[in-house]
Amino acid sequence: MVKLILMNSYEYQEYITSAIEGYAKEKVLSGNWNEEESISKAKDEYTKLLPKGEKTKNNFLYTILKEDKAIGVIWLAQKSEEEGFIYDINILKEYQGFGYSKEAMKQIESVGKKLGMIKIGLHVFGHNKVARGLYEKLGYQTTNVLMEKEI
Template identity: 75%
Template sequence: MVTLMLMNSGEFQIYLKSAVESYAKEKVLSNNWNEEESISKAREEYEKLLPKGETTENNFLYSILNEGQTIGAVWLEQKNNENGFIRDIRILEKYQGLGYGKEAMNQIEMMGKKLGLRKIGLHVFGHNKVARGLYEKLGYQTTNVMMIKEI
């Protein structure tokens, strides 16, 4: 069974390094940033959004555990009293495709309810069809679509 546990500072530092690299890669794949600037821009965004790291107010960074083993991470931001936003969710590659993402999403929703949230939003890159499919199956609705074409 999947559970969520708040990250300590050591776990946060490991997460942060991986998250910055992954976010930079996604922004390059989405044609938002060029590769040369991607890491520094990603680092800047994370520093702006999490100025106090894992203790930044209204941000909850969890390790995703299965039977005590860390299998991923999730970052839930409480935007206001009723709305939350999943800033990041990641399941380690060797655990993907085993249903842990769905279980983690259910745990996130339970955490959101405990915080008093009524809605949780998220962003998914358009090229991430697997994640989009999961979120749609869980009842998340598309609210915006941005498109781009190179000319």
């Protein structure tokens, strides 16, 4: 069983660096951004979403622990009184495939319920079939699909 603990400032600094790099890479892979602009655009987005870092109001950034070892992160934002949004869930590569994401998702849903949320949304890149499969198994439904084709 995994445990969620709120990030401290040190954990946040480690997280934000890797999150920006990962997000920039995903945006390039999905064809949204070119590589040259990706890091600066990712930094801008994170700065807008988390202007006060891990202390940004209505944002809950957790370290995911397995037997007191940090194995990943999950970030839930409260968008309104009743709606939340999972901006990020990331399990370290060596811990993937053991069901830890599923456990963390169920726990973050409990956190959301305690905060009064009745709905939680998330975004998943179209090319991330593993994550899409997990979210569907957990009952998340597709609400929008964007498609494009290079011609």
